[in-house]
Every structure is written in C-alpha cells, then in structure tokens.
Amino acid sequence: MRSYVHHVVTTEWPTMARREPLGQRGWRLLDGVRNANRLPGDATVAQHAASQEVLAQVSALDEARRGREGDIDSGLSPVLWLGSQATSRASPSTRPG
Numbered sequence: 001m002r003s004y005v006h007h008v009v010t011t012e013w014p015t016m017a018r019r020e021p022l023g024q025r026g027w028r029l030l031d032g033v034r035n036a037n038r039l040p041g042d043a044t045v046a047q048h049a050a051s052q053e054v055l056a057q058v059s060a061l062d063e064a065r066r067g068r069e070g071d072i073d074s075g076l077s078p079v080l081w082l083g084s085q086a087t088s089r090a091s092p093s094t095r096p097g
Contacts, residue, residue, distance in 0.1 A: 004029040
C-alpha cells in the first residue's frame with residue numbers, strides 16, 4: 001500500500017497537473033495490494049471478514065483511479081479533483097449544514 005500511495009503522490013499527481021496519461025504502473029501497484037489480500041484455504045471467519053473490508057477499500061481506490069484518469073481528459077485539476085473526492089466521501093454526519 002505504501003508503494004502505491006507514494007507513486008500516486010509523487011508521480012501521478014504531477015503527471016495529472018501536466019494533463020498527461022497516468023500509465024500502467026499505478027494499476028500494477030494496486031493489483032499488488034489486491035493480491036496481498038489473498039487468503040489461505042484455511043482462513044478463519046474473522047480473516048474473511050477483514051479481507052472483505054480490505055477488498056471494499058481497494059474497490060474504492062479502483063474507482064478513484066478511474067475518476068482521476070477520466071478527469072485528466074475532462075481537464076479537472078488535481079486540486080479540484082482531490083477536493084471533490086474529500087467532499088463526496090464525507091459522511092452525512094460530518095457534512096456542514
């Protein structure tokens with residue numbers, strides 16, 4: 001996970017600012033995060049539950065990546081994208097108003 005986050009922050013955000021394609025490295029790193037979550041055949045119920053939560057978070061990362069790639073084509077700046085993601089992910093109890 002750390003490698004993926006480092007790549008996004010240090011490589012992809014500057015690439016987005018230049019409105020250039022992100023490339024495949026980020027996807028490969030995200031696949032590595034997903035593959036690291038594979039369970040052995042004798043995993044416990046608790047391990048399965050934890051794995052499902054991790055997979056849900058990885059799915060959210062997938063969605064965010066697709067959004068960033070789409071926003072490059074639409075011209076949305078990385079700063080605006082980050083702000084839109086932070087706002088859209090806030091729970092109703094933390095939203096103002």
